[in-house]
Amino acid sequence: MDVAIIGIGIHPFGRTEGVSGKDQGVYAARKALEDAGLEWKDIQFAYGGSYHAGEADAMVSNLGLTGIQFINVRNGCATGGSALFSAYTSILSGAWDIGLAVGFDKSPRGAFAIDPTTLGLGEWYGEAGFMLGPQYFAMKIQRYMNDWGISENTLVKVAVKAYRNGSLTEHAWRRHALSHEEIIGSPMIAHPLRQFMFCSPSEGAAAVVLCSSKFARRYTNKPIYLRAATVRTRLFGSFEIFSPSLPTKRAPAATAHASRDAYEMAGMGPEDIDIAQLQDTEVGAEIMHMAENGLCEDGEQEALIEEGATEINGRLPVNTDGGCIANGEPVGASGLRQVYEICLQLRGEAGARQVPRNIRTGYTHVYGIPGVSSVTILST
Numbered sequence: 001m002d003v004a005i006i007g008i009g010i011h012p013f014g015r016t017e018g019v020s021g022k023d024q025g026v027y028a029a030r031k032a033l034e035d036a037g038l039e040w041k042d043i044q045f046a047y048g049g050s051y052h053a054g055e056a057d058a059m060v061s062n063l064g065l066t067g068i069q070f071i072n073v074r075n076g077c078a079t080g081g082s083a084l085f086s087a088y089t090s091i092l093s094g095a096w097d098i099g100l101a102v103g104f105d106k107s108p109r110g111a112f113a114i115d116p117t118t119l120g121l122g123e124w125y126g127e128a129g130f131m132l133g134p135q136y137f138a139m140k141i142q143r144y145m146n147d148w149g150i151s152e153n154t155l156v157k158v159a160v161k162a163y164r165n166g167s168l169t170e171h172a173w174r175r176h177a178l179s180h181e182e183i184i185g186s187p188m189i190a191h192p193l194r195q196f197m198f199c200s201p202s203e204g205a206a207a208v209v210l211c212s213s214k215f216a217r218r219y220t221n222k223p224i225y226l227r228a229a230t231v232r233t234r235l236f237g238s239f240e241i242f243s244p245s246l247p248t249k250r251a252p253a254a255t256a257h258a259s260r261d262a263y264e265m266a267g268m269g270p271e272d273i274d275i276a277q278l279q280d281t282e283v284g285a286e287i288m289h290m291a292e293n294g295l296c297e298d299g300e301q302e303a304l305i306e307e308g309a310t311e312i313n314g315r316l317p318v319n320t321d322g323g324c325i326a327n328g329e330p331v332g333a334s335g336l337r338q339v340y341e342i343c344l345q346l347r348g349e350a351g352a353r354q355v356p357r358n359i360r361t362g363y364t365h366v367y368g369i370p371g372v373s374s375v376t377i378l379s380t
Helices: 021-036 056-063 079-092 123-127 133-148 152-166 180-184 213-218 254-266 283-292 301-306 323-327 334-347
Strands: 003-014 045-049 069-072 098-106 188-190 203-212 224-233 275-278 361-368 372-379
Touching (some): 003 021, 003 079, 003 213, 003 334, 021 056, 021 098, 021 203, 045 056, 045 079, 056 069, 079 098, 079 334, 079 372, 098 334, 133 188, 152 180, 152 283, 152 301, 152 323, 203 213, 224 254, 224 334, 254 283, 254 361, 275 283, 275 334, 283 301, 323 334, 334 372
Parallel strands (some): 045 098, 275 361
Antiparallel strands (some): 003 203, 003 224, 098 203
16 A cells, blocks of 8 residues: 655745744645645644644644644654654554644744753763854765865855755745855855855745545545655764764765665665755755765766756756755755655646656655654655
8 A cells, every 4th residue: 555645735935924833834734735625624643843833733723623633743854754754654554544744843043052962962062062063064075075076166056056946946935046156255154165055944834645545536636656754863883963973984874774765665776766855954965965865876976966967957856946955944844845846846836947857756855963864755
């Protein structure tokens, strides 16, 4: 038995003054229900989460007091993907036939403020300045560039693509394309990463309605099938954000683990993927995640990006909606924003950013702290 996505909804990302994160989640949920031709009373269960904006189950006050099983999920940047994974497995188990996954957030302005003790680290870790995400991302891409010959020009090209794609995306925060010169001229934040190479904390929400595939065509003539959903944590020896030390023997990243299991679950390989949404907290992350998700070998990104392979009209479009760089990162919503975009693309409904060829299989990936990755594989 497969699981189908029959409805999708999104609240615009960015900053929405005067609207709570919960209300943004309610908006996205209602849009997903409308897309599926359903009402809230038809939904048997829900999983939802946010990182900064409160408990998702409070949404029932707005959606309706139906007595629904609604379970809160909180798993860092993988919150949305974890809500989807939970809904997916609930239907696969046979416990339910139709449900909702939703993620929303209203992230504070400025750098994410995290207490190191909540991650099992000592206070010394924060006092030394290591809790700053940009520092970790910079160190990781520095090492990768050195090991695999990735140039600064490639970093810039990823950012240019993100803002150009964002300019074509109705719900994106950053709707203005930026040139190579504007990006390379922006202030250095943490070498080699510049201001316009990072995403920003933001607000937004996304939701999907799922059901058993045997019922899917009751609701839509364009169901999208969820072939795999995985959530995996780090292995000993993998270099992850907020790692207090690094063993001499390296291990694969949590992403590589999640990706491998997703391909096996779906009975597919990287060669079957037509379009991908990859976590791009900054430009280096998109580059490294291409390899960690098996979509290329380490070091091949330089040539692939140079030839335009990851552009909307390329052979493997990546982050067609501008990714986190153009949309910002409301932590609880990012993973489901990716799924929303893949569903639109597979339906052929992505408008100006629609991939201009027949695509059948899409891939999403979110990487969260402290080393957890969520992967989905979807197809028509």
